Amino acid sequence: MLDNISTKFYDIMFGDINTNIPMSKLETKVLHKVKLILNTPSSLSQQIPVLPAMLVRLLNAIDDPDTSVRSFVKIIEQDPVFALAVLKAANSALYHRGDKEIVSLNRAITFLGLSGLLRIATTLLMAKVIPSKPIYYTMFGKQIWLHCVHCATLCELLAVEQDENIFDAYFLGLIHDLGKVIVYDCLSHALAEELSSLPGTTVFKKLMTEMSVSISYLIAIEWKLPKIYCEALKEQQTKPSSDLATLLYKANQLTELYLMVDKGIMSDAECDKILTKNAIDKSVWLEFTHKAPAIENSII
Numbered sequence: 204m205l206d207n208i209s210t211k212f213y214d215i216m217f218g219d220i221n222t223n224i225p226m227s228k229l230e231t232k233v234l235h236k237v238k239l240i241l242n243t244p245s246s247l248s249q250q251i252p253v254l255p256a257m258l259v260r261l262l263n264a265i266d267d268p269d270t271s272v273r274s275f276v277k278i279i280e281q282d283p284v285f286a287l288a289v290l291k292a293a294n295s296a297l298y299h300r301g302d303k304e305i306v307s308l309n310r311a312i313t314f315l316g317l318s319g320l321l322r323i324a325t326t327l328l329m330a331k332v333i334p335s336k337p338i339y340y341t342m343f344g345k346q347i348w349l350h351c352v353h354c355a356t357l358c359e360l361l362a363v364e365q366d367e368n369i370f371d372a373y374f375l376g377l378i379h380d381l382g383k384v385i386v387y388d389c390l391s392h393a394l395a396e397e398l399s400s401l402p403g404t405t406v407f408k409k410l411m412t413e414m415s416v417s418i419s420y421l422i423a424i425e426w427k428l429p430k431i432y433c434e435a436l437k438e439q440q441t442k443p444s445s446d447l448a449t450l451l452y453k454a455n456q457l458t459e460l461y462l463m464v465d466k467g468i469m470s471d472a473e474c475d476k477i478l479t480k481n482a483i484d485k486s487v488w489l490e491f492t493h494k495a496p497a498i499e500n501s502i503i
Contacts, residue, residue, distance in 0.1 A: 241414055
């Protein structure tokens with residue numbers, strides 16, 4: 204299923220280079236240094252950002268079957284600045300289609316539903332986890348975060364089609380590639396100490412491919428996320444078997460497919476063949492491609 208797409212994703216991130224060029228001594232040194240950090244639990248733990256406290260409260264409320272809708276509003280209202288950010292997002296072109304401005308969180312739920320409000324809140328909170336150092340964010344972090352939000356959106360669309368929990372699917376898509384952020388952040392810092400350059404060899408792409416998936420799973424464990432998320436992320440390391448893990452795998456591959464089409468690496472005709480071959484509902488794909496540009500415009 205769409206298995207050959209992922210390698211192209213890294214070509215877009217780092218540039219398509221000659222795979223026959225051997226690593227330099229500096230790159231070999233940096234690679235060893237980064238592998239040591241990522242393979243040492245205590246060192247890796249120090250690289251994992253803290254989960255935002257409000258997100259913890261929201262996830263705990265979601266996990267509690269007795270939580271009322273009003274409870275979610277109260278949690279968000281505890282931080283007036285964040286509550287205003289949620290309302291601003293709710294009124295953006297990405298979410299709001301009506302003429303009247305959404306002026307309260309309760310009204311946001313009326314227009315967007317609770318899942319829509321939580322989608323906005325969790326997206327804003329998770330964005331704070333992405334490293335924001337200008338050069339690293341511009342060259343890689345922003346692209347990875349955009350990929351995460353695109354994947355989350357596709358997860359949600361597929362969840363509707365497959366009658367899965369919409370929020371679980373969206374949140375899983377949102378966090379599935381945090382391992383890439385950690386790997387790249389370590390690479391960037393290690394290179395900055397040695398030389399003013401950024402990773403771009405085939406070996407670095409391989410490191411990203413080999414380690415990022417397992418690190419995303421370890422982040423979920425470190426954050427003590429619900430088992431359903433941890434297990435779905437763990438399954439991405441092998442062949443997904445559960446419904447939610449399979450949904451995430453498919454959404455991730457489709458998101459990478461979209462990037463290839465968007466960058467002109469693959470034609471629409473080639474894309475259609477892949478969608479047909481893998482039994483992807485064209486209406487889901489069209490809805491996603493309609494939303495994707497608005498998502499990109501919302502990523503600052």
